[in-house]
Amino acid sequence: MLRSFAMRNYTVDALVLRTYRYGEADRIVVFLTEDRGKKRGVAKNATVSRRRFGAALEPLTRGRVAYVERESRELVRIDRIEPRLTPLGATAGRAAGDAAHVLGHAGYFAELLDEWAPEGAPNERLFRLGAAIGEALAGSSSIEALARYFEYWVLRLEGVYPALDVCPRCGRATLSQGAWLAMADRTYVCLECGQGRPRLSSEAVAFLGSLASRTPADAAASTVSSRVLKEIEDVHDRLMALHLEKELRSARVVRELGSRL
Ligand SMILES: [Zn+2]
Secondary structure (H helix, E strand, C coil): CHHHHHEEEEEEEEEEEEEEEECCCEEEEEEEECCCCEEEEEECCCCCCCCCCHHHHCCCCEEEEEEEEECCCCCEEEEEEEEEECCCHHHCCCCHHHHHHHHHHHHHHHHHHHHHCCECCCCHHHHHHHHHHHHHHCCCCCHHHHHHHHHHHHHHHCCCCCCCCCCCCCCCCCHHHCEEEECCCCEEEEHHHCCCCCEECHHHHHHHHHHHHCCHHHHHCCCCCHHHHHHHHHHHHHHHHHHHCCCCHHHHHHHHHHHHC
16 A cells, blocks of 8 residues: 555656666666656666667657656656657658758757756746757758757746847847847847947847747748858857856757768
């Protein structure tokens, strides 16, 4: 009786964020559930046998995860993961270099989710953002535009995205003409209130301003130039680092991949 009280079975929708080795044969899987927050679980034999978990352990895979939670234990026991949508599926029909680009970004998105999802607290909106990005990966013409969209929304959901209309220094709605990131204040400042870097052109501010009301697929199909996307990437890199206070490992991997292509 006591045993059944102390153990609970769950089957939930979740996103796989990352895995790492645990002992000789097992793996730890970090996953974000739809309504029970981020969990860490042991997938028995997942390192030595791919029979039970197969491709389901790829970061950003969405699936049904069956796990057992025991009272007073931080690690849950994962019984099964049924993948519904995998990043590998999103590479179908793409050239090899392009497929690596997609998988690299899937890893980057999963790592951002892991960094921003708190332990033990549900974050349904972050889950939904991750799931929507996973769905948009397959048809995306611009993975870079999708990445900038994702960064914008992660920061926005955390309530730390700087205002894109009114300059906090002069109080005028002049940011549409271009802006720069005042690092110390973590805000965008207009070009009349000083000159700084990194800088956003008026096109970059306009693209960012449009993201609040767009779907990921729509943002990824936009025709915004690579110069504008690069400006936004530089600004987002700094904003993320300011808030997370470190550089993400896979952000570097994505950059290195990009420079080789
Ligand atoms: Zn100003």
